[in-house]
Amino acid sequence: MHLAEREKVILECLGERGFVTLQELEGRIQASTATIRRDLNRLTEAGMVTRMHGGAKLVTNSHNFAAGRPGDSYNHFGLLFVESLNRNRIQKELIGREAVKYCKYREAVVIAGGSTTIQMCPHLAGMGLQVLTNSLHIVNELLPQNGTRVVVPGGQVLPDQNVLILPSGEDGMRAFNAPKLFMGAFAIGKGGLMQSSIVLVAAERRLVERAKKLIVLADSSKFDVPWGHVVCGLQDIDVLVTDAGISPAHREMVESAGVQIVIAGDKNN
Secondary structure (H helix, E strand, C coil): CCHHHHHHHHHHHHHHHCEEEHHHHHHHCCCCHHHHHHHHHHHHHCCCEEEECCEEEECCCCHHHHHCCCCCHHHHCCCCHHHHHHCCHHHHHHHHHHHHHHCCCCCEEEECCCCCHHHHHHHCCCCCCEEEECEHHHHHHHCCCCCCEEECCCCEEECCCCEEECCCCCCCCCCCCCCEEEECCCEEECCEEEECCHHHHHHHHHHHHHCCEEEEECCHHHHHCCCCEEEECHHHCCEEEECCCCCHHHHHHHHCCCCEEEECCCCCC
């Protein structure tokens, strides 16, 4: 169970009556006691819960966190990642598994934060990779894996996405050389790969500029999003891993830009 999913379960339990025991969480979350304790500590540091003997309680006036109403503090701590994670979940899992085929044993790769790129994590165990990522969610998924080395750039945490952002003009990856960059997308159109936040654009452009090969992970619904901030053009993408729902028109648009399209779950790949 991913970090974001565990947080959602914890907050839902707290939302029911304002208190939850560690024993109750152990019965509902597929994770070790130590992992659950770390999750509770993280939510405590975020000001969302208060640790108590044997469990935790919801901070006063924080019931909106569990409900996830638009505009409330639930959004501030980046838990909307859960919503994105569960949207088109089956397609994203297939895409993540397919993308791992582009990783070689013991090589170095960059995996940018995203609800689709995180689906690569379970399949990286045992490959001995060195992974640079700006995503705290991905860090938490990879740390328990023996042999997987995790590197993060310095910078400020962007709460809504739970990613690290370097100040403008700085490069925290000068000493890191990786041939492949795996990146998700908020939207894909004629203008190229787009993200929803302008703050992310500059940071992701720096990643693209350093990459020898850009592999984009995006389910077919990303072609139906009518807006976004452009990170790079279609011609900058080497491989697009998507699902069978991509329309013929969108496929032609991408392939005409010289992009290789891989359909996750297709036995002919």
